[in-house]
């Protein structure tokens with residue numbers, strides 16, 4: 001029993017020393033992380049906090065906010081306030097804009113998946129030394145400003161544009177089909193703008209695809225379609241998930257495309273938000289709309305990733 | 317006079333009746349590339365593979381073994397010639413319409429599916445009923461002794477286990493022909509021996525025609541019913557392991573399989589005998605179509621040569637022992653011939669001494685080689 005005490009004392013000293021070195025290591029770790037944390041705080045959390053705070057204030061008459069607490073911005077999202085007696089009546093105006101935006105963004109995502117998948121497969125099946133050239137061509141439009149590219153699309157689809165002129169010239173139609181300033185125009189514009197975001201991750205996962213697996217499936221009586229469904233698509237799943245996320249999010253918040261191609265008549269969420277900080281001078285409502293958009297994106301992403309992950313594991 | 321009937325010239329139709337033939341390839345030519353870089357992977361290949369046989373394609377790297385398998389499976393189309401499967405021309409059929417399955421060298425198991433689903437994949441794609449797929453999968457799992465691993469992901473299997481799954485997957489749809497492209501080359505020696513026996517057993521139990529590719533001559537000799545030796549896109553000789561080993565018709569075949577002594581001699585008696593450099597004359601086994609006179613090469617296996625006294629009656633050749641190497645199962649005795657050249661004699665027991673003069677006994681008839 002007698003030698004237990006000194007031993008415990010040594011143990012305690014050792015433990016103390018260890019605690020001190022570990023403490024030092026922890027401090028050093030925080031010091032190294034601090035620049036990153038500062039940037040995330042300054043450019044990520046801080047603006048988000050401002051947005052959150054502003055959404056609970058009252059609009060100033062010439063833009064900006066008055067520092068008066070109010071939930072009006074969120075109420076306004078679902079209800080119309082009568083100017084005379086302050087009664088609330090349900091209004092679906094903004095919900096509709098959200099629904100339309102989600103619909104268009106989903107459509108653009110599916111559309112670019114349908115176009116992007118064969119494109120990515122085509123590139124991935126080229127000899128290795130040619131692939132970079134094809135990838136370069138896919139990303140080439142990105143070298144030109146989005147605004148310019150959108151004007152180019154506008155020129156193509158307008159009534160006097162190349163599509164209508166050539167359709168009239170071939171005699172298929174005798175009146176120009178009015179694509180510009182419709183949802184179709186926005187749809188085309190969104191797909192065009194975000195297609196590379198779909199193609200690149202798809203290519204990344206298709207390029208890793210072991211072509212011998214495709215041959216094995218052919219050998220085991222799988223037709224071309226079955227090979228696609230049972231081998232290629234499951235193996236490309238990470239790319240499909242990534243591509244869909246990368247197209248859906250920016251498409252949902254798109255501003256320039258609906259502004260130019262929708263002619264300002266066909267609003268998407270991005271335009272709605274921009275309008276609140278501009279013409280409508282309702283900053284709190286703009287902030288609220290932005291936050292609601294963020295929540296919608298986060299919830300749908302979580303659901304999507306959960307679902308696609310589960311399906312991936314469930315196979316087999 | 318010892319002419320040969322066993323060795324068949326690969327260019328002529330074989331003795332097997334048409335209804336016994338599973339695969340008939342006729343004048344198949346396959347080239348890759350264009351112009352200067354053009355490679356002839358298969359150069360006018362004609363071969364019959366019989367029903368229920370374990371048929372091996374043996375040859376050095378790049379001789380066209382894989383290419384021939386891929387043509388049978390339908391992954392490549394021949395430039396010329398045709399391939400008949402069970403009497404049916406299959407040239408126009410894509411791989412998924414041919415009753416032929418492949419065991420790939422890399423196994424190519426689907427990593428996103430369980431072992432059981434991998435095995436049932438072929439039947440699933442054929443649209444067979446669920447119950448049938450289930451029974452067949454279980455049967456296959458039992459056949460390759462993998463029942464306990466049915467629900468594993470394939471990336472959690474050892475090399476030997478993956479090999480078994482690949483086999484079961486290819487056998488499950490009961491193809492008419494199973495193609496195996498060096499399926500054992502990724503396994504270590506012990507597992508390799510085990511799988512050789514396993515493969516042979518599976519072939520016997522299923523009665524499916526196996527076309528097996530290897531560049532390992534020992535593997536080919538132990539496993540095959542018949543072997544086709546290939547070189548540079550041609551099939552040089554087709555025969556049973558014994559025929560290929562004892563009566564190689566071509567110099568390449570003789571050289572490629574096991575140790576062999578190749579000596580020069582001159583044909584006599586219209587090809588019935590051959591005159592050895594030492595002056596002895598022995599019987600000649602002539603391959604079909606070989607010239608019946610002139611200088612030729614003959615082949616004698618080391619274990620078919622005997623050591624005697626230099627002046628003994630059966631000493632067809634004489635020489636001096638230069639080296640004796642013990643290798644466990646016997647001795648390799650190297651003898652420098654008096655007429656020049658060296659031969660190898662393999663004996664279980666020997667009392668020969670290095671430097672001693674010896675006589676060499678050769679078989680009554682020796683194999684004559686065509687270049």
Ligand SMILES: Nc1ncnc2c1ncn2[C@@H]1O[C@H](COP(=O)(O)OP(=O)(O)OP(=O)(O)O)[C@@H](O)[C@H]1O
Pocket residue numbers: 348349355356357375376377378379380381382383384531
């Ligand atoms: N797709 C292809 N393109 C070009 N050349 C090819 C192709 N496939 C095979 N070859 C060539 O054809 C010849 C035969 O190839 P093959 O793969 O059939 O050989 P192998 O006998 O299977 O060899 P190994 O034992 O190394 O597998 C080789 O010279 C090879 O380079």
Ligand SMILES: [Mg+2]
Pocket residue numbers: 381382383497
């Ligand atoms: Mg090969």
